[in-house]
Amino acid sequence: MTVVALLAAVVLLAGNAFFTAVEFALVAASRSRLEVLAESGNRRARVAVRAMGDLGMQLAGAQLGLTMTALGLGYVVEPAVARLLDGVLGGFGHGASVAVAIAIVVFAHVLIGEMVPKNAALCNPDALAMWLAPVHRLFVGAFRPAIRSLEWLVAVLVRLCGVAPVDRTSSARTPAELSELLAESRTGGLLSEFEHSLLASALELGERPVSSIMVPRELICSIPRGASVAAAEETVVISGHSRLLLGDPDRPDGFVHAKDLLTVPHERWGQALPAECIRRALMVRHDLLLEDLLRLMRRHRVHVALVREGAVTVGLVTLEDVLESLVGDIRDESDVL
Secondary structure (H helix, E strand, O other): OOHHHHHHHHHHHHHHHHHHHHHHHHHHHHHHHHHHHHHHOOOHHHHHHHHOHHHHHHHHHHHHHHHHHHHHHHHHHHHHHHHHHHHHEEEEEEEEHHHHHHHHHHHHHHHHHHHHHHHHOOOOOOOOHHHHHHHHHHHHHHHHHHHHHHHHHHHHHHHHHHOOOOOOOOOOOOHHHHHHHHHHHHHOOOOOOOHHHHHHHHOOOOOOOOHHOOOEEOOEEOOOOEEEEHHHHHHHHHOOEEEEEEOOEEEEEEEEEEHHOOOOOOOOOEEEHHHHHEEEOEEOOOOOOOOOOOHHHHOOOOOOEEEEEEEEEEEEEHHHHHHHHHHHHOOOOOOOO
16 A cells, blocks of 8 residues: 555645646746747647647646646555554654654655745746647647636635736737846847847837937028029039938928939039929827837838928938938948048
8 A cells, every 4th residue: 555655645746746837837938939839840849839829728727737736646645655654653642753754745845845846947938838838738628628617716715806918928029028137138148239129129110219319400501492403413513412401491382302303414513403303201290119210111101291380390200310320320431420
């Protein structure tokens, strides 16, 4: 009987370790990485992804398994260990044997059944999720009615406490949480300084307004309405700007790009700018977010926007300004040294 009990102890401890590892692996595994493996034909990854999609049921199954193995250890193993110890601690009474047996079982349960599998799952959650999820899904399938009943009871009790029950965890992260992850990755050497700066700046696009990067009105380079091609060319050369606003900043006709001047025959340079050289500029609010500005520029295929506050132009922003907010100053051949 004692040998059978010891064998049962090994089986129950292994079962406890299995359910602990499954529980932590499914929570800690990267679903995105497993989905990539699943799409490439990895069957175990496909099963793990399905298990993560039914996380509430899987965790409830793991909890049921842990409870069953823990009860088994207490009911079968502890008395067997106590009987073994009676021969050694008989002089102290059966109570001493029971106390020491409980201590041994608890120690083995915590060490082998909890701590070791937990750390193993946290160290390599993806691999363990792929290997353990198929077996665990069979267990959950066998006990699904019991697990459903327990989940229903849990939902009732949780609602009585004034809390809405949920059946899955959220894998989404807020910008603040992503910023913390980026900082930790940089500190840990996983990201270079440039990579961290680029990704952190990208996160800020959804928070920074256009006014934070615009060229203020007083620095906008413009030419009067009706200016000649030659006058526009001269302004480009003197200012070093490749884009010129045409007309009153509050009521502009558009803007002129330096490269469009090259398409005008030289004999017409003394004439007013032709219509084909005048491009449309976007009009955006000063509090528009940078990510929304990027969407507008992409949709309308326009790289220049006038920043407005009411009916007044307060600045100008280009696609290059947005890019520089991500990667820092960009100097090209048109920049004035």
